[in-house]
Amino acid sequence: MNRINQKLQEDKKLLSIYFTAGYPNIDDTVTIIQNLEKSGVDMIEIGLPFSDPLADGPTIQDSSTQALKNGMTSELLFQQLKDIRKTVSIPLIIMGYFNPMLQYGVEAFCKKCQEIGIDGLIIPDLPVDVYHDEYKSTFDKYGLINVFLITPQTSEERIRYIDSVSDGFIYMVSSASTTGAKSGFGDEQEDYFTRISNMNLKNPQIVGFGIFNNDTFTQATKHAKGAIIGSAFIKYVTANGIENLENFIAPMLSK
Amino acid sequence: MSYNINDKGYYGEFGGAFIPEMLYPNIEELRQNYLKITAEESFQEEFHQLLKDYVGRPSPLYFAKRLSEKYNTKIYLKREDLNHTGAHKVNNTIGQILLAQRLGKTRIIAETGAGQHGVATATVCALMGIECVVYMGEVDIARQAPNVARMKMLGAKVVPALSGSRTLKDATNEAMRDWINNPVDTHYIVGSVVGPHPYPDMVARFQAVVSEEIKKQLLEKEGTENPDYLIACVGGGSNAAGTYYHYLDDTDVNIIAVEAAGKGIDTGESAATSVLGKEGIIHGSKTLLMQTGDGQITEPYSISAGLDYPGVGPMHANLYKTGRAEFISITDDEAMTAGLELSQLEGIIPAIETSHALAVFEHKTFKTEDIIVLNLSGRGDKDLQNYIEYFKL
Numbered sequence: 001m002n003r004i005n006q007k008l009q010e011d012k013k014l015l016s017i018y019f020t021a022g023y024p025n026i027d028d029t030v031t032i033i034q035n036l037e038k039s040g041v042d043m044i045e046i047g048l049p050f051s052d053p054l055a056d057g058p059t060i061q062d063s064s065t066q067a068l069k070n071g072m073t074s075e076l077l078f079q080q081l082k083d084i085r086k087t088v089s090i091p092l093i094i095m096g097y098f099n100p101m102l103q104y105g106v107e108a109f110c111k112k113c114q115e116i117g118i119d120g121l122i123i124p125d126l127p128v129d130v131y132h133d134e135y136k137s138t139f140d141k142y143g144l145i146n147v148f149l150i151t152p153q154t155s156e157e158r159i160r161y162i163d164s165v166s167d168g169f170i171y172m173v174s175s176a177s178t179t180g181a182k183s184g185f186g187d188e189q190e191d192y193f194t195r196i197s198n199m200n201l202k203n204p205q206i207v208g209f210g211i212f213n214n215d216t217f218t219q220a221t222k223h224a225k226g227a228i229i230g231s232a233f234i235k236y237v238t239a240n241g242i243e244n245l246e247n248f249i250a251p252m253l254s255k
Numbered sequence: 256m257s258y259n260i261n262d263k264g265y266y267g268e269f270g271g272a273f274i275p276e277m278l279y280p281n282i283e284e285l286r287q288n289y290l291k292i293t294a295e296e297s298f299q300e301e302f303h304q305l306l307k308d309y310v311g312r313p314s315p316l317y318f319a320k321r322l323s324e325k326y327n328t329k330i331y332l333k334r335e336d337l338n339h340t341g342a343h344k345v346n347n348t349i350g351q352i353l354l355a356q357r358l359g360k361t362r363i364i365a366e367t368g369a370g371q372h373g374v375a376t377a378t379v380c381a382l383m384g385i386e387c388v389v390y391m392g393e394v395d396i397a398r399q400a401p402n403v404a405r406m407k408m409l410g411a412k413v414v415p416a417l418s419g420s421r422t423l424k425d426a427t428n429e430a431m432r433d434w435i436n437n438p439v440d441t442h443y444i445v446g447s448v449v450g451p452h453p454y455p456d457m458v459a460r461f462q463a464v465v466s467e468e469i470k471k472q473l474l475e476k477e478g479t480e481n482p483d484y485l486i487a488c489v490g491g492g493s494n495a496a497g498t499y500y501h502y503l504d505d506t507d508v509n510i511i512a513v514e515a516a517g518k519g520i521d522t523g524e525s526a527a528t529s530v531l532g533k534e535g536i537i538h539g540s541k542t543l544l545m546q547t548g549d550g551q552i553t554e555p556y557s558i559s560a561g562l563d564y565p566g567v568g569p570m571h572a573n574l575y576k577t578g579r580a581e582f583i584s585i586t587d588d589e590a591m592t593a594g595l596e597l598s599q600l601e602g603i604i605p606a607i608e609t610s611h612a613l614a615v616f617e618h619k620t621f622k623t624e625d626i627i628v629l630n631l632s633g634r635g636d637k638d639l640q641n642y643i644e645y646f647k648l
């Protein structure tokens with residue numbers, strides 16, 4: 001069974017961390033992953049940096065720009081990760097925009113992911129219908145789970161469709177925003193979280209965007225299976241480096 | 256085979272809507288409504304009334320006698336420079352603002368490169384009393400100062416795009432991010448035939464008035480609707496799409512698309528997408544774009560802010576791939592020289608974007624009896640400072 005599906009069966013709320021590969025320094029990738037696992041993180045999204053990250057706010061944009069300046073590429077990321085499964089056992093997901101994967105070759109990219117032990121992909125600008133018609137068979141062939149996003153504006157009909165195409169979890173974008181918004185969750189989010197929870201989807205949901213502290217993590221996971229922290233984590237490593245990650249992670253998980 | 260869009264939103268293999276889910280409801284709302292709304296009689300009436308009384312259409316098709324003599328051929332200029340606001344861009348913004356109103360939108364955003372689309376958007380927003388925010392790269396704000404002032408005068412807010420190369424591509428990213436953050440009340444007026452479906456088709460349809468008029472005007476002047484050649488510059492490709500639209504499937508009409516070579520194709524400072532680009536995805540569209548082997552979008556360069564874009568619209572990618580259009584790249588120097596030449600031969604100062612199209616006459620020899628229609632997409636007022644500095648006038 002795919003590590004993502006296994007993890008989703010555990011009887012706990014899951015914390016997933018996003019970071020940009022190649023940031024702050026080009027060779028930090030493996031250390032960050034190992035330290036995150038040691039700190040108690042359940043799942044990791046490895047961000048493949050892109051020059052034009054449309055769905056991202058300033059924090060992830062800046063980290064991507066820096067990572068590209070540092071020399072990160074798809075090929076280099078694969079090299080860095082080639083022995084990752086010798087030391088790390090939690091689910092690993094690559095999150096990136098579609099163009100770099102297209103240039104690498106979608107099949108070649110998926111094949112590499114399988115060789116390394118990547119469990120899934122999140123590609124925000126690959127629409128679900130194009131995936132379904134053109135790429136699903138390739139993802140299936142290499143045992144990769146593709147994760148789709150929904151937002152507060154996504155219609156019920158479309159959520160049902162996305163649920164039917166998904167076989168891992170649904171990435172629930174917390175509000176109408178790019179990544180890194182930091183205003184906390186109000187009634188609007190609470191209504192949205194409840195509404196989705198009441199739909200009884202076949203796939204569990206993990207909430208992302210706008211989660212930056214214990215409060216927002218707790219609110220997000222009241223109904224959902226887990227939550228993803230991205231921008232807030234990148235800000236943390238920018239200020240504190242990549243060594244003592246439990247200082248960031250532990251407060252998120254404390255009840 | 257048609258060179259126009261198919262019912263799935265593709266030109267051949269190019270087009271589609273590669274957008275994050277956050278933009279899906281906005282794009283889907285447009286996709287479901289744009290053909291229906293623009294076909295309504297009340298829409299068509301208001302659109303054509305405004306094009307006539309406010310924009311000043313039809314724009315003249317002017318026989319450029321001295322230019323024709325110089326190049327020993329027959330050159331007609333489609334005078335989009337005489338439109339209100341000084342370029343073809345306003346044809347599209349009139350159409351989109353009427354659409355936005357009918358969709359109940361109360362806030363408009365736009366990206367701009369040369370500032371012509373920003374001005375045309377700010378203009379229609381003033382006309383309709385709607386809030387307007389224009390994203391513009393910091394570099395372009397500096398080189399197109401008169402247009403920044405015009406947008407402000409018209410009541411628009413101009414927001415500098417500070418990411419990446421700080422030009423048109425980055426302004427487009429910022430506008431898309433704004434739309435993600437304001438999905439309900441806001442309409443994004445995209446300024447060229449780029450972006451996710453239905454934008455390329457929608458903008459092409461609004462610009463198609465250009466070739467609709469050329470057909471009538473040429474019939475009057477030459478007894479035929481069809482010229483031998485159509486010439487237009489291509490940034491994203493909207494003035495070109497408008498010029499070609501009603502001729503796309505008329506293959507006895509030759510199509511020439513002119514791109515900016517910047518300092519030269521091989522200098523690393525260029526915006527000639529057809530030569531330097533590869534298939535990929537930019538701003539939600541599968542098309543040709545300039546990128547690294549690793550799929551990172553590269554920073555283009557052109558002296559002309561309106562052509563300084565690392566992609567082309569999917570219609571043009573298909574025209575290139577199929578060989579339907581001939582693509583020619585023109586350097587900064589060639590364009591500037593052609594701009595000065597038109598000024599002194601015909602008394603028309605063209606936009607630097609348009610000057611690229613005009614430089615084709617030095618590149619390619621036409622027959623004496625050839626009838627050529629060139630889209631004079633904009634006037635050069637906004638570029639005076641650049642011309643003055645370049646020629647030390």
Ligand SMILES: Cc1ncc(COP(=O)(O)O)c(C=O)c1O
Nearest residue numbers: 371447490491492493494561633
């Ligand atoms: C006068 C003029 N011509 C051409 C262009 C290029 O745009 P497009 O290729 O969409 O016509 C611009 C863009 O700003 C412009 O201002």
